Structure formats: structure tokens, C-alpha cells
Amino acid sequence: MPAYEEAAVTAAAARLRLVADPRRRRQGEGARLGSGHGASLEFHDHRAYAPGDDLRHLDWSAYARSGQLMIRRHRKEVSPRLELLLDTSASMAIDPLKAGLAASLAALLATLAERDGGRPRLWTMGGSPRQLAAPWRPALRQSACAGAAGLAAHPGPALAAGAERILVSDGLCPEGPAAVVKGLGREAGSLCLVQVLTRRELDPLAAGAVRLVDVEGGEADLVADAAAVAGYKQRLARLQAGWSSALHGRGAGVVTVVAEDGFDVAVRGLLRGGVVVGTTA
Amino acid sequence: MILGEPLGLIALAGLPAVLALHLWRARHAPLPVSALFLWPADRRVLASGRRRAPIVLRPSFWLEILAVLALTWWLADVHWSPRQSARHLIIVLDDRWRLQATDQGRSAADRLRVALEARLAHLADGDRATLIASGAPPRLLAGPAAEAAVVSRALSAWQPQAGWHDPDAAFALAAGLGGSGAEILWAGDRTPERLPAGAGVVAVGLPATSGGLADAHWWRDAQGERIVAVRYGPPRRLRLLLAGVEVAGDERSGGAVVFAPLPPCPEGAEAELILDGDDALPLDDRARILRPIERSVRATLDPATPADVVRAVRAVGIRTDAGPAHLAIGGSAAPGVWSLQLIKGPGPPTRGPFTSRHEHPLLADLDWTGALWSGGLADPTVIPLLVSGEHVLLGQRPGAFTELVLGVDLPATDLGRHTAWPALFANLAAWRAAALPGLSDPNPRCGQPLTATLPEGVFEAELSAPDGTTRRLRADRSGHLAISALDRPGRWNLRVGEAAWPISVLPLDTRQGDLAGAESVAREPAALGQAAIERTRSPLASLLPLVLAAAAAFAAWAAFRREERP
Numbered sequence: 001m002p003a004y005e006e007a008a009v010t011a012a013a014a015r016l017r018l019v020a021d022p023r024r025r026r027q028g029e030g031a032r033l034g035s036g037h038g039a040s041l042e043f044h045d046h047r048a049y050a051p052g053d054d055l056r057h058l059d060w061s062a063y064a065r066s067g068q069l070m071i072r073r074h075r076k077e078v079s080p081r082l083e084l085l086l087d088t089s090a091s092m093a094i095d096p097l098k099a100g101l102a103a104s105l106a107a108l109l110a111t112l113a114e115r116d117g118g119r120p121r122l123w124t125m126g127g128s129p130r131q132l133a134a135p136w137r138p139a140l141r142q143s144a145c146a147g148a149a150g151l152a153a154h155p156g157p158a159l160a161a162g163a164e165r166i167l168v169s170d171g172l173c174p175e176g177p178a179a180v181v182k183g184l185g186r187e188a189g190s191l192c193l194v195q196v197l198t199r200r201e202l203d204p205l206a207a208g209a210v211r212l213v214d215v216e217g218g219e220a221d222l223v224a225d226a227a228a229v230a231g232y233k234q235r236l237a238r239l240q241a242g243w244s245s246a247l248h249g250r251g252a253g254v255v256t257v258v259a260e261d262g263f264d265v266a267v268r269g270l271l272r273g274g275v276v277v278g279t280t281a
Numbered sequence: 282m283i284l285g286e287p288l289g290l291i292a293l294a295g296l297p298a299v300l301a302l303h304l305w306r307a308r309h310a311p312l313p314v315s316a317l318f319l320w321p322a323d324r325r326v327l328a329s330g331r332r333r334a335p336i337v338l339r340p341s342f343w344l345e346i347l348a349v350l351a352l353t354w355w356l357a358d359v360h361w362s363p364r365q366s367a368r369h370l371i372i373v374l375d376d377r378w379r380l381q382a383t384d385q386g387r388s389a390a391d392r393l394r395v396a397l398e399a400r401l402a403h404l405a406d407g408d409r410a411t412l413i414a415s416g417a418p419p420r421l422l423a424g425p426a427a428e429a430a431v432v433s434r435a436l437s438a439w440q441p442q443a444g445w446h447d448p449d450a451a452f453a454l455a456a457g458l459g460g461s462g463a464e465i466l467w468a469g470d471r472t473p474e475r476l477p478a479g480a481g482v483v484a485v486g487l488p489a490t491s492g493g494l495a496d497a498h499w500w501r502d503a504q505g506e507r508i509v510a511v512r513y514g515p516p517r518r519l520r521l522l523l524a525g526v527e528v529a530g531d532e533r534s535g536g537a538v539v540f541a542p543l544p545p546c547p548e549g550a551e552a553e554l555i556l557d558g559d560d561a562l563p564l565d566d567r568a569r570i571l572r573p574i575e576r577s578v579r580a581t582l583d584p585a586t587p588a589d590v591v592r593a594v595r596a597v598g599i600r601t602d603a604g605p606a607h608l609a610i611g612g613s614a615a616p617g618v619w620s621l622q623l624i625k626g627p628g629p630p631t632r633g634p635f636t637s638r639h640e641h642p643l644l645a646d647l648d649w650t651g652a653l654w655s656g657g658l659a660d661p662t663v664i665p666l667l668v669s670g671e672h673v674l675l676g677q678r679p680g681a682f683t684e685l686v687l688g689v690d691l692p693a694t695d696l697g698r699h700t701a702w703p704a705l706f707a708n709l710a711a712w713r714a715a716a717l718p719g720l721s722d723p724n725p726r727c728g729q730p731l732t733a734t735l736p737e738g739v740f741e742a743e744l745s746a747p748d749g750t751t752r753r754l755r756a757d758r759s760g761h762l763a764i765s766a767l768d769r770p771g772r773w774n775l776r777v778g779e780a781a782w783p784i785s786v787l788p789l790d791t792r793q794g795d796l797a798g799a800e801s802v803a804r805e806p807a808a809l810g811q812a813a814i815e816r817t818r819s820p821l822a823s824l825l826p827l828v829l830a831a832a833a834a835f836a837a838w839a840a841f842r843r844e845e846r847p
Contacts, residue, residue: 091315172316201315209337211309214317221309222325231321239319 003141004103008263013111016267016276018082018164019252046070081121082113083159085184087169088126088143089150090215095198098170098259099145101266102196105257106168107140108267109194112276121160125150125169129157148216151180161187164251166275171195171243171254181246190251192275193243196266198259202236204229285358292356295349302345303336310844339844344837351830360822368408369426369462370806371455372397372436373448373480375469376414378727378770379793380441382470382562384487389470389799390441392485396803397436397468400483401429411458412436415451416443416768417728425458444727444768445790452477464806470799479807486799492517493565495791497554499724501573502598507541508570510554513791517560522553546572551785561796564770564788571785574719578710579604583611589697590623590706597707607713614682617737619713626688628657628672635674637667642712643675643685643705652699656690675705685709716759720775720782726789731764739778747771747786 046062049069059072086106093099106122113120122132122140127147132139151167152175159165165188173180185191206229213219222228243254255273257266270276284290314320336342353359380389401410410432411424423435448467455465456477465477470486492514500507512519521529521540531538549572556566579600582591590610594601599608606618614620635649644666657672663686667675678684689696696702715721721732735742735756742762745751747769754775756762767773770788774781 094313094315170315172319174316174318204314207310207312209309210312212314212317212320213311215313215315218317219311220317220320220325222320224312224320225324228321228324231324232319235319235321236316 004100004107005263006107006137009104009107009111012108012263012267013115015279016108016112016271017279018109018112018116019274019277045073047073081160081163081189082109082118083121083123083163083165083188084110084113085123085125085129085151085157085165085167085169086140086143087150087167088124088145089147090126090145091148091150091170091172092196093145094201094215095259098196098198101257101259101263102168102194103140104263105194105196105266105270107137108270109166109168109275110136121163123157125153125157127153129153129155131157150216151184154183156183159184159186159188162189164188164190165192167191167193169193169195170197170201171239172197172201177239177242177246181250185247185250188250191247192250192252192273193247193254194270194273194275195240195243195254195256196259197256202258204232283360285360286356289353289356289358292349292353295352296346299342299345299349300336303342339840341837341840341844344833344840348830348833348837351826351833355823355826355830368404369411369459369464370400370404370408371411371413371424371459371463371465372432373419373451373455373465373467374412374414374422374439374441375448375467375473376416376420376439376441376443377445377469377793378442378564378788379562379796380470381564382486382489382491382796382799384489384561389485389487390439393468393470393483394436394439396483396485398433400466401433401436404429411455411463412439413451413455413458414439414441414443415446415448417446417450417766419451419454421454421458442769442788444770444788445792446728446768448473449475452480466806470796472800472802472804481806482802482804484800484802486796486801488799489561489796490515491560491562491794491796493556493560493562493791493794494554494568494787494789495794496726496789497568497570497724497787498722499552499570499572501575502577504598505541506543506546506572507539508543508552508554509537509539510568511537512556513794514560517566518557520555520557522555523550525553548572548574549783562794565790565794568724568787568789569785570724570787571783573723574782576714576717576719578607578713578717580608580610581606581612583609586611587623587691589691589702592697593703593706596703597710599706599710607717608709614680614684616682619683619685619716621685621687621709623687623689623691624658625656625690626658626660626672628655628659628669628674628688630655630693631657631669631672633669635667635669638665641666642715643708645708647701647704647708649699649701652701653693653695654689655693656688658686658688660686660688715761718760718777720784723783724785724787725767726787727770728768728790731767731784733762733764733775733777733782735760735762735777743776745774745776747773 046059047070049058049071053071057071059070062070084106086102092102110120110122122136124130124132124143126145127149132143150173151169152173165184167184171177171193181191204224206226207224210224211219211221240254247253252274255269255275257269271278380393382389404410408429409426410429411426412422412432412435414420414422422439423432452465459465465480466483467473467476467480468483471484472482476482492512494510495513496511498509500509508521510519519531519538520527523544523546528544529540551572552570554568554570560566577600579602580594582594582601594610609618609620611622612620630653632651632653633649637644637647637649639645654669654674657669657674658676659672663673663676663678665673665676672688674688676686678686691697716734718734718736725731733742737760740756740760742754743751744754744764754762754764767784767786770786773784773786775784
């Protein structure tokens with residue numbers, strides 16, 4: 001895995017934060033509001049007083065208005081749990097830009113999670129899943145792209161229930177998005193895909209008679225003419241639609257970035273896709 | 282376009298081979314992808330084995346074609362200029378020493394060089410020339426088909442010094458080298474008697490009256506030592522010098538001169554014969570001759586030797602004084618000593634017929650007609666040389682030593698009065714003398730063959746010429762060595778083991794001294810057109826296509842590797 005752009009990551013992390021999704025946060029006390037009620041200053045709702053409730057939470061104003069003892073409930077503050085699954089299969093190394101951008105985006109997301117007080121867990125998904133030990137930065141730098149399983153590795157990683165999961169991958173899985181989401185999205189608080197593709201993967205050339213050599217195994221002779229390219233694009237579009245469908249309602253969905261466009265353009269893509277937001281926003 | 286080696290076109294067979302390779306080559310350029318499954322299967326090509334398909338014109342294809350064509354160029358010697366039809370001038374130089382004859386300080390060879398240089402200067406750039414020196418055998422001085430500058434350098438270094446010979450061998454060599462269309466030019470001091478048809482002549486001779494020595498010998502035998510010289514030409518004084526000191530002179534007009542007796546000379550002494558006065562050809566006015574090694578035969582006589590034998594021995598000059606003997610008459614043979622035994626056999630008196638081995642040196646030129654012989658041997662172990670009926674009159678016993686047997690009862694014969702009787706002993710003396718180590722003549726004339734007898738047990742010698750070149754010679758089983766091709770006057774050396782036998786080859790030949798027939802002639806060779814000469818390619822023309830073929834092949838390999846890289 002090529003070294004990620006640490007300086008760019010640090011600079012971007014200073015002006016971004018992860019988008020919170022309170023409905024799916026279940027874990028402990030933290031700096032961010034959870035979906036349940038807790039002890040934060042932010043009002044949540046009222047409920048009727050029950051013996052044993054903390055009298056400090058009685059809403060005397062409501063009692064004045066309605067004559068009923070109402071307990072004022074506040075939002076719970078939670079620490080976000082982020083699980084980053086970085087695809088390190090051989091296809092991610094087909095272009096050093098692609099591998100480098102994927103690593104940089106993974107580092108950015110993990111850094112933002114740390115900023116929020118969370119403890120991000122990073123998994124590399126090459127031949128078999130491997131959790132990067134803390135500190136994760138040197139481990140991320142030393143990880144290599146190899147193997148063909150990627151996100152479809154079986155058995156999958158031991159993931160925590162309720163965590164926010166972000167997949168950083170090219171998403172080019174022959175098994176199909178539904179199968180991947182079914183495996184990796186189980187008990188997830190949220191799940192989204194940051195899809196890193198090269199320009200040639202998005203828009204291949206009509207190169208004529210070629211021998212396609214899949215970097216993850218297999219080859220086929222093919223006449224890459226306009227019709228073949230059109231067929232490829234159709235299948236890619238169906239794959240993208242499959243990802244969108246599989247991730248619908250589970251978070252930010254699919255954010256596709258192009259490796260050749262660079263890190264800054266990719267970060268803008270994350271902003272547009274709602275994976276991160278600006279700190280001033 | 283001209284093909285030097287048409288068979289080289291076989292290399293063109295590489296073209297269909299390259300085409301076939303590319304027709305059936307797996308022609309799909311590898312393209313790494315990360316999602317093979319996204320490519321439509323209906324556009325894929327079956328990958329079950331190779332199949333013929335239109336050629337993809339990749340760099341490796343063109344480079345392979347280029348390599349084949351360059352290789353064909355090199356092998357077939359393709360060229361565009363008509364270099365095989367250039368003019369080819371073959372100069373046959375008269376290498377005989379008479380071209381050293383001078384006129385007003387300039388030799389005929391010098392004048393010939395000037396004339397030939399002028400002709401070489403007129404050759405065009407692509408023309409070629411060959412320089413041959415006549416001789417037996419002729420020598421190739423430059424070429425064949427060399428550039429004019431090379432021939433000019435060889436011509437500058439040439440010095441005529443060969444003995445008398447026929448130039449026909451040189452003309453035959455010229456014809457062989459030139460093939461059809463070559464111009465043959467004879468260069469000498471006169472027109473040769475036989476000139477090939479169409480050959481030109483450049484003769485720069487100037488007629489002159491010349492004289493010199495025709496022969497010179499130093500004799501050393503039982504009659505003592507003497508030097509004999511033979512002169513020809515106008516009368517001139519002849520002087521004899523020993524160790525640089527004049528010891529005798531002769532003023533007579535010509536013919537043979539005998540200088541005898543000679544003062545005592547040490548072994549290895551040299552004498553010089555000098556004809557005084559100016560002469561157009563001074564080369565044969567002097568002769569340095571070497572004192573020959575003593576090869577006279579000394580014999581021991583048994584006290585009972587018959588008087589007829591003693592008389593014959595003395596008559597033919599066989600020495601009987603004290604000293605190491607070479608022949609024992611009446612005695613037995615030993616290492617280095619031959620024996621002749623006289624044995625009375627049972628043979629009856631006879632007047633023939635006599636059967637003789639005439640080729641044997643002992644019996645050469647002997648005629649026994651009219652001789653009364655008695656006492657022939659009936660010994661079957663003797664190898665017969667002369668027989669009468671069943672009896673051996675003269676024979677040789679087999680063995681390591683030469684042991685001759687004469688079966689004769691002299692008192693009962695008249696052999697002592699027969700002319701063949703002393704001749705038999707003269708033959709014996711000559712045969713024995715020839716078997717003594719040494720040269721037959723240390724002062725041969727140029728071109729004259731020599732014989733040498735090597736010491737016992739030695740069968741190889743090394744002959745070195747005046748110019749330092751050497752060659753090894755092998756003797757026959759008897760130790761006799763034939764030396765020929767002494768074709769240069771001067772000091773030669775025959776090294777036999779540790780000893781060196783000097784040979785002074787004399788430039789004496791009246792045929793060469795005859796300058797009266799010299800003439801100046803300039804006759805152009807017949808216009809035979811352009812010669813089909815075989816000219817070597819220049820290094821650049823030879824290497825360029827080969828280097829190109831190698832570079833193209835390497836580049837094709839590199840391109841192929843790059844094309845096949847996934």
C-alpha cells in the first residue's frame with residue numbers, strides 16, 4: 001500500500017468532521033449526541049414522572065402549564081464507534097494512485113473518528129481480513145495490496161454491533177453488492193461505501209484486440225471495441241446501482257471518487273456525499 | 282543490384298517464417314484490468330490454442346523483418362556498384378637478377394618501377410592490380426586484386442634476384458588469378474620468347490655487352506686443392522683473393538682458369554674471385570666460394586690383398602695413408618667403416634653372360650663384356666649385385682654395416698686388365714665418398730640442386746635462406762638429403778644438429794649475363810574488357826549489414842518482451 005498523503009490528511013482533518021447519525025448510535029458516553037436519552041444539555045422529550053425518578057429532572061414549567069409532573073429528558077451523549085474496512089485486494093494496486101488515495105481517505109476518516117473521541121478500528125481486506133493494531137498509522141503504511149477476496153473475504157472480520165462502518169474500496173466485487181452488504185452490514189449502525197476507481201475503470205478505452213489480465217486472477221482475449229466498452233459501462237452502471245440499492249437507508253450510500261483527480265477532489269466528494277461535513281457548517 | 286553470394290538469398294526464407302510466427306502469434310496485447318467480469322462475454326475470443334488471424338503490425342514484426350533483410354544483405358553480399366567488373370591489371374615481373382644490369386647508374390629494375398608506377402597511377406579508384414614475380418615457383422607479391430597503393434608498395438620493395446627460370450609458370454599463375462577479362466602485363470628487360478595471347482609488354486632493357494664468371498669451383502681431393510673459374514665476355518683480369526689477400530691473378534681473355542696449388546687454408550676458409558673492370562651486370566663479376574669439407578675416401582689394405590686390387594685402389598685415388606679409414610679392403614666392417622672382402626668361391630671360370638644391377642652405384646656404367654671371371658660364390662645369404670649363372674660374383678651381406686663380398690679367384694682371371702676393374706673401385710670410392718657427411722658442393726650455382734649426406738643417426742636438417750626464412754628438410758633412410766630451390770644467390774646455411782654447413786649460392790649464369798638481347802618495348806595488353814575479379818568487401822560494407830541485423834534482432838527481442846509484458 002503506497003504511503004498515504006499524511007500532510008494532506010492532517011490538513012483536511014482540521015476542517016472536517018464525520019457526519020453523525022444519532023439514530024444508529026448506541027454506545028457509551030461521549031462527546032456526541034446519541035439517539036437515546038441521556039445526560040446531555042440538549043432537550044430530548046418529556047415523560048410522566050415515576051417514583052424513583054431524579055427530582056432534578058422535573059420540569060417545573062411543564063408542571064405549571066399542565067399540572068402534571070413531567071420528567072425532562074435530555075439527549076444522550078455518545079462516543080462514535082467507527083469501523084473502517086479498507087479493501088487491500090490486488091485490484092486496489094492496479095494503479096499506485098488508486099491505492100494511495102484509498103489509504104489517504106481511510107486515514108482521513110480514522111483521524112476524524114479519533115478527533116471525535118472515538119477509537120476507530122481499521123481492517124484491511126486483502127486475502128483475509130486483518131485488523132490493524134494500534135497505533136494504526138504505521139500499520140496502515142505497512143499494509144500491502146494482495147489477494148483477491150477483498151470485501152467478500154470469508155470468514156469476514158469480527159465487527160462490533162452498532163458501529164458506523166465505512167468501506168473504502170473499488171467496489172468491483174463479482175459477488176455483487178448485496179452479498180457484500182449482507183456480510184459486512186450486519187448489525188451496523190450505518191454503512192457506506194467510499195468507492196475509489198481509476199479513470200480507466202470508469203471509462204475504458206477501445207484498445208482493440210487485447211488480452212484482459214485480471215490482476216486478481218483470470219484472463220480472456222477480447223476485442224475491446226466501442227461495443228465492448230459500452231457493454232462494460234452498462235455492467236459497471238448496474239454494479240453501481242446495485243451498491244446504491246444495497247446501501248439505501250443505511251447511511252451515506254455510495255461516494256465514488258476518481259484516483260487520478262487527487263485527494264482534495266476526493267475530499268470534496270466526501271463532503272458532497274455526506275460522509276463528512278465542514279467544522280464551520 | 283548485384284549479388285556477390287546468391288546462395289545467401291536462402292536467408293530470405295526467414296521472411297515467411299516471421300510472417301508465420303506473427304500470423305499464429307497470440308496477438309492480444311495484455312491489458313491489466315481489475316474487473317474482468319464487467320467485460321461482456323460476447324466480445325471475448327476463444328482462447329483454445331493459436332489460430333490464424335490478420336497480422337498486427339507491431340514494432341517487433343517490423344524489426345524482425347528488418348533483421349532478416351539485413352542478414353540477407355550480409356549473406357548475399359548485395360551491392361549496387363559494378364565492383365566485379367572493374368579493371369584488373371596483372372603485372373608479371375621478370376625476377377631474374379639480370380634486371381640488376383645498370384646503365385648510367387640506373388638499373389633496369391629501377392626503370393621498370395618508374396614505368397609501372399605510371400601505369401598504376403592511371404588505374405581508376407575501383408580498379409585492382411596483382412603483382413607476380415616470376416620464378417620457380419612464382420611469387421605473389423601483392424594481391425590478388427589489390428588496390429594500386431598496395432601494389433605500389435610491393436613494387437618498391439621488389440629486388441630482382443632469382444636465378445634462371447622459365448616465366449611460363451608465372452603466366453599460368455596470372456591466368457589463373459585473372460580469369461577472363463584480366464589484363465596481363467609482362468615487365469622485364471625484353472619480350473619473352475613465349476608470351477600469352479593478349480598480354481602486354483613493358484620492357485625497359487638496354488642492349489649491352491657484358492662479361493662475368495660462368496662458373497667457379499673449389500676442388501679438394503686426392504689430387505690436392507684447386508680453384509677453377511670459368512669466364513665469359515670481353516677480356517678482363519681475374520683475381521683470386523684468400524682471406525682478403527690477393528694470391529693469384531690471370532690476364533687471359535676467357536675460358537677456364539685453374540688456380541693451383543693453393544696456399545694452405547684452414548677449414549672454413551673462403552676465397553673470392555673478382556673480375557676487374559666496369560660491366561653492365563656487376564653481380565656475376567664476383568664469386569665468394571667456400572672451401573669444401575674433405576670427403577676423400579681413406580682405405581686400409583689387408584697385407585694379403587692381391588696386387589690387382591692394390592693397383593686399382595691407387596689408380597682411382599683412394600687414400601691408403603694413416604688416418605681414420607672409411608673402407609677396409611680385406612678386413613671386416615665396423616661402425617663408419619665399409620668392408621670389401623675377396624673370397625674365392627666354387628664358381629668355374631666364365632666369360633659371361635654377367636647379370637648386373639646397373640642401377641646400383643657400385644655397378645653404374647660398368648660393362649664386363651669379355652672379362653674372364655672365376656671363383657664365384659655359392660653363398661645364398663649374400664645379396665647378389667653381379668652374378669654369372671648361379672654364382673654371385675659381387676654381393677652385399679645383409680646387416681647393420683655395409684659389407685661387400687667379391688667372389689673371385691684373381692690369379693685365374695684376367696680382371697686386372699679389364700677396363701671395368703678400376704672403374705669398379707672408382708665407383709666404390711665415389712659411393713663411399715657420397716656416404717660421408719657433408720655437401721656434394723658448397724658452392725652451387727643459383728638454381729642448381731644439391732645433395733647432402735647427414736651424419737649417422739641424423740635425418741633432419743634446417744635450411745635457412747639469405748633473407749632469414751627457414752624450412753626443414755628430411756633425409757631418406759640412408760641419410761641423403763636432396764636440396765632444391767636454391768633460387769637466390771647469397772649465403773645459405775644448412776643446420777645439421779649443432780653444426781652449420783654454409784652454402785654459397787653463386788649468381789653465375791651466362792644466360793643471365795647476355796644483355797645483347799635486351800630491348801625497350803611498350804605494348805598494351807589486348808583490350809579484354811572488364812575483369813570479373815573477386816574483390817573483398819571493405820570492412821564497413823562487410824560489417825554494416827551484420828551489425829544492423831544484430832541490432833534489429835536485439836531490438837525485436839526487446840519489443841517482443843515489452844509487447845508481451847502484462
